[in-house]
Amino acid sequence: MSAPSKQPVVDPVVVTAGTTCAEAIAQAGLPTSGPKAIVVVRDASGQLRDLDWAPSSDESVEPIAIDSPDGLNVLRHSAAHVLAQAVQDLFPEAKLGIGPPVENGFYYDFSVSKPFQPDDLEKIEKRMQEIVKSGQTFKRRRFEDLEAAKAELKDEPFKLELVDIKGDVDADVMEVGGGELTIYDNFDKDGKRCWGDLCRGPHLPSTRFIPAFKIMRSAAAYWRGSEKNPQLQRIYGTAWPSRDALKAYLQFLEEAAKRDHRKIGSDLDLFSFPDEIGSGLAVFHPKGGIIRRELENYSRKRHEEEGYQFVNSPHITKEQLFLTSGHLPYYKDTMFPPMQIEGAEYYLKPMNCPMHHLIYRARGRSYRELPLRLFEFGTVYRYEKSGVVHGLTRVRGLTMDDSHIYTTQEQMGDEIKFLLKFVLDLLADYGLSDFYLELSTRDDSPKFVGSEENWAEATAALERAATESGLELVPDPGGAAFYGPKISVQARDAIGRSWQMSTIQVDFNMPERFGLEYQAADGTRKRPALIHRALFGSIERFFGVLTEHYAGAFPAWLSPIQVVGIPIRTDHAPFLQSFVDRLRGQGIRAEVDESDDRMQKKIRTAQQQKIPFMVLAGDEDVSNGTVSFRYRDGSQRNGVSLDEAVEHVVEFVKSRANSGPSAA
């Protein structure tokens, strides 16, 4: 995401009783137009107010600029109103849903008989431009009472519903008359009212304050987010404080599209989703296979070093196992339907954990073995709804780097701390280093199992580990799974998008269900604590994220082809071949481009394949016993002796550096 501008520090402004904020802002010499314009204020109670608000007593307010987070929301909210006005101008039968600001833009939902077509959107955008240009003012108006509101909104069924909900939920709002039911009217230059919408506000002073916007797309959305409700047509738009900001945002989207792992995956021949296999089921081609193997191998090595033990489990199992684990009742909808074998029902596994618990339970366990860390690259299958599968990030067959850690209650805190550090270090080794954490905890909902004390203890342990990491921690109350709290690690990629990566999850349910025990030092039998932990989440997803992070230019150690030899003339090929053979002898993935293409074309091809090292040799290099490097960034290092060149490549790959190589 383009970084939101920081809330600018602006000194408060005092608004004299009976005058408007706009007057005070102008008097204070603050910008009233341009990309820093003050568009609303925050009053003493923290509420945002329109600029034409005139307090009844002197009040100190905080001016809010259009490029601040609050200001952007106001801008986008007002843009949504303009969108709705434009739609109702062009499609008078359209009924209004809701139209809030969202990240980077806004949307508005409409009920229309025919969904919007692409050229409808063009017309709507054009009409919006006219409205913006005409400089309509937004004016707040309070409804006298619920009945007045209903009378005025009689042709807007969805708005009526909103008014009713508001009345029901917060009945005294209307009764006290201090009420919140307001409408924003739009007036044109001649003071004629041209449109209005039930709305809490605040809004920009006028449509003139919308410097740059664009309609992005339309889509269906359920009224009030429930699939039981009718579907409305949603139009998405984006709006920015300046044309440049809009341009930068559109460029960001273009950059994101260029990095789309689905496109890169087919351009670089990494993986595909053959229709014949089925939706959401990927095959990895040889080059993708190399990357995947390198990803896995490094992870495997690090896990071994950290005391994990590797296990394997089958892909299908009898029904009973998932009844024991409790998955079947909860997740049957997202499991593939069972197959009948010898009178029993077998399911494809959607999770690895039950298998690991059986391994734990295979014999008596001693406290001396704990923490016991089981690890598996376990492939699972989930019947994701057809509308949600997406590239490698949401698939129906995925391989989790799944680990289950059994500890004593006393060890859990330290284990979590150790785990979080391990997870962050390992992600950093793959080149992701910009993280924040999310702590998902329980709320009052009855769905959560396990004792209050257990939850409190586990939550405290997670929170302590998170705090000690020094990373930003975002609370997610109520977001925990029913069986325990979790930390998730969110990583920001090269262009600032965040992806959920690893999760560390405490589970109070499974040890109970599987009757897991260990024998403590005092001879008593105790229940171990269980921590689920996935680091990549799924290999497929992680592969996709890394592909986008690197835009296909994988670090040399992951690159499917690390070195391509490019002869200047055909007869230089044998010289390069012997060089490449030396590299291969040291485990480097190297080849010579012996195609009929000219040297320049070979460079272009290698460049498009994002090969880290191009090694050229012509008459000069051959007679000097040297080669010349061209790196992926276009930089060169010429006339390098063969020994040095071999060492250079080998050392660079071994270093697992995630940037470069480069002569710079």
Next chain:
RNA sequence: GCCCGGUUAGCUCAAUUGGCAGAGCACCUGUCUUGUAAACAGGAGGUUAAGGGUUCGAGUCCCUUACUGGGCUCCA
């Protein structure tokens, strides 16, 4: 699962109101032997996603299915 698009050569995309399926890249063959992002010429490549319907005639219009894109819903 729901709504709206889309599916034409390996890839990216053309094809007038229904009237002979085409281009670039990639691939193959030949010529050329060149110092850092595209040599030249030729060739091959198609049941227009699949199935059905309307029509003298369908890539084009209609129906069904599959896949796919954007959203909604969902995501242990």
